[in-house]
Amino acid sequence: TQLLEQSPQFLSIQEGENLTVYCNSSSVFSSLQWYRQEPGEGPVLLVTVVTGGEVKKLKRLTFQFGDARKDSSLHITAAQPGDTGLYLCAGETSGSRLTFGEGTQLTVNP
């Protein structure tokens, strides 16, 4: 079983602060996706990283894939209340199956 450990599980910060969410595994993934999920809705894809060491930016969000393709991080700069939500990382394994991390519930207080 390929496990993906995501941390922290809960994060409550003030508007304007920076934060980083981590996903770690002992397994190598062919790709890793980051999703954001609102209550009562399905996950929405934010980014897919494929190459070891790859860095992708999406406005105030920066995603990094570890050199060995076993870990990834999501950094949010100057968080806004609209960033509040459940952030999920998911590693792609054989047959395009996704293994999800436990999720990080982010709350940004105005």
Add this chain to the structure above:
Amino acid sequence: GAVVSQHPSWVICKSGTSVKIECRSLDFQATTMFWYRQFPKQSLMLMATSNEGSKATYEQGVEKDKFLINHASLTLSTLTVTSAHPEDSSFYICSAREGRTGAFFTQYFGPGTRLLVL
């Protein structure tokens, strides 16, 4: 991006009845669809992989006779929860895999179906 729909969005049923959930890829053909289950405050757990025209592949611990999956076309997969019980109450989410772009496939998720079994 590609759109995946689910129907119904929520359902309440009595214990012992069967419930069917539909997952459709609206603007692309999906040879593979996935079914997930999510409990409150938890992450998504993969239940099964549904391949068009063949039997579904179930994850360990998921009863195939309890959760019947049919993938009859390239745009539709159904999940039937048979003889539902209160412990089957959960948020069921499907995803559909779009064609390969470079080195990876992209999965698009449906909006989910909330099932409450009384």
